[in-house]
Amino acid sequence: DLTTDAGRFVNLPANATTLDSNARQVRLTWQRVGGDVEAYNIYRSSSPIGPSQLGPSSAPGIARVGTVTGSQTSFDDTNLNNNATFYYAVTSVDSQGAESEFGKGTTPDTGVIAIPHASPASLTFTVDKQNLSGNGMSTTRATVTIKDASNAPAAGVQVDLTTDAGRFVNLPANATTLDSNARQVQALTDLQGQVVIDLQSAVVTTAGQQLSVNLRARAAELPDAVEEQSRTVSFLASRPVVISLSPTTNQLTADRASTTDVTARVLDALGQPVPDNLFSVDFVLESTNGSIRRAGNVQQFPFIDGTPTATVRVPVVNGQAVAVYRSGNDASTLGSPPANIVPIQATAVEEPAVTSRTIITLVPGAPARIDFGGVNQITIPRGQSQTINVVVRDAQNNPVRAGVNVNFAVQPEGPVTVPPTGTTDNNGQISLQITAGPDAGGAVVVGTISGTQVQSQLAVTVQ
Numbered sequence: 001d002l003t004t005d006a007g008r009f010v011n012l013p014a015n016a017t018t019l020d021s022n023a024r025q026v027r028l029t030w031q032r033v034g035g036d037v038e039a040y041n042i043y044r045s046s047s048p049i050g051p052s053q054l055g056p057s058s059a060p061g062i063a064r065v066g067t068v069t070g071s072q073t074s075f076d077d078t079n080l081n082n083n084a085t086f087y088y089a090v091t092s093v094d095s096q097g098a099e100s101e102f103g104k105g106t107t108p109d110t111g112v113i114a115i116p117h118a119s120p121a122s123l124t125f126t127v128d129k130q131n132l133s134g135n136g137m138s139t140t141r142a143t144v145t146i147k148d149a150s151n152a153p154a155a156g157v158q159v160d161l162t163t164d165a166g167r168f169v170n171l172p173a174n175a176t177t178l179d180s181n182a183r184q185v186q187a188l189t190d191l192q193g194q195v196v197i198d199l200q201s202a203v204v205t206t207a208g209q210q211l212s213v214n215l216r217a218r219a220a221e222l223p224d225a226v227e228e229q230s231r232t233v234s235f236l237a238s239r240p241v242v243i244s245l246s247p248t249t250n251q252l253t254a255d256r257a258s259t260t261d262v263t264a265r266v267l268d269a270l271g272q273p274v275p276d277n278l279f280s281v282d283f284v285l286e287s288t289n290g291s292i293r294r295a296g297n298v299q300q301f302p303f304i305d306g307t308p309t310a311t312v313r314v315p316v317v318n319g320q321a322v323a324v325y326r327s328g329n330d331a332s333t334l335g336s337p338p339a340n341i342v343p344i345q346a347t348a349v350e351e352p353a354v355t356s357r358t359i360i361t362l363v364p365g366a367p368a369r370i371d372f373g374g375v376n377q378i379t380i381p382r383g384q385s386q387t388i389n390v391v392v393r394d395a396q397n398n399p400v401r402a403g404v405n406v407n408f409a410v411q412p413e414g415p416v417t418v419p420p421t422g423t424t425d426n427n428g429q430i431s432l433q434i435t436a437g438p439d440a441g442g443a444v445v446v447g448t449i450s451g452t453q454v455q456s457q458l459a460v461t462v463q
């Protein structure tokens with residue numbers, strides 16, 4: 001073992017190992033280029049490599065610092081100053097000696113910004129969640145942090161990550177997937193000395209099942225004692241535990257045409273969506289007032305007229321199943337339950353079954369006609385009054401809601417009198433008092449609704 005209080009050892013033997021942080025270097029890696037490549041040239045600059053510097057011939061201030069064979073995709077640039085920023089570019093050279101440009105665009109495609117670091121000395125491996133839903137969608141964030149002996153971030157260190165199950169997603173830009181299942185990934189630490197990556201769960205649905213998964217992070221540049229760490233993550237069985245219903249709207253016009261999507265959200269014990277296409281929801285329309293179908297192409301999934309057991313089965317995708325309810329024509333608030341109250345129940349059919357229910361309320365449409373108590377004419381003795389129960393109805397013959405104003409007039413004036421206006425109550429009704437004058441004769445009471453073409457008449461005879 002050789003040590004010195006000052007200066008530094010150089011011209012080391014081939015079998016020598018530097019044990020301290022003063023052999024300053026940067027490791028560069030890049031993606032292999034296809035085609036005829038004999039070598040790669042590596043260039044360095046102390047200032048950014050801009051768009052005007054597309055190749056070595058037009059790049060003053062940029063020096064070539066190394067050449068490697070075409071089979072290599074890494075280079076160690078040594079004897080650099082710590083805490084300084086360097087800019088790199090890599091070119092390819094073919095068998096005829098022709099050299100590529102640095103790259104095209106504002107930032108060269110092969111440009112690299114690197115901060116030299118001392119030899120990596122420590123590895124920290126963390127995951128933000130240890131229990132994941134086995135729905136094939138949930139993720140936990142894995143973070144690998146590499147630092148040097150002075151506890152400074154070590155950038156550009158190669159890290160190998162592996163998992164027994166699931167797959168790595170949201171990979172860093174410099175990462176390479178080493179297998180078809182994305183369970184082996186290789187990446188370089190960033191300027192914070194980190195590799196940040198997500199592990200996505202596998203599908204686990206058997207009741208009570210729990211899959212323990214071993215994640216490993218390894219950095220070969222580290223000393224053997226600290227080069228690898230592992231963490232355990234559990235994928236818990238994802239089965240329906242909670243179902244909630246949410247219609248697009250809870251109120252529809254009773255016109256046999258208005259529709260609303262009814263979405264059942266199906267969650268597991270961790271509050272996460274259950275896996276796609278493995279579970280189903282039965283939607284039951286518990287009313288004859290309307291119809292229901294599965295969302296999608298209406299020719300493929302037609303409406304089923306309402307009965308107390310009208311049912312459509314819908315598979316769960318993205319944690320939800322969707323049915324479509326189409327209104328009936330009855331907005332009556334009478335009865336128990338009232339006809340305008342339409343219950344829809346949704347049940348996740350797999351055991352144990354979980355159920356939820358929602359209510360759609362049907363309301364009358366716009367005023368379409370004025371009904372003078374179901375008659376067209378009446379007779380009133382001279383000097384007396386008669387009250388008519390006027391009902392304003394929609395196109396489906398439902399009484400309209402409260403607050404509709406009706407204007408009344410008598411033609412010709414004289415034989416009878418009526419109030420000039422009336423407003424519907426909660427049953428769509430107006431109590432209209434018609435008073436006869438002292439003389440016999442005939443008249444017509446005309447009811448109109450402002451802003452519409454709705455009009456109706458009642459013939460009145462005074463005798």
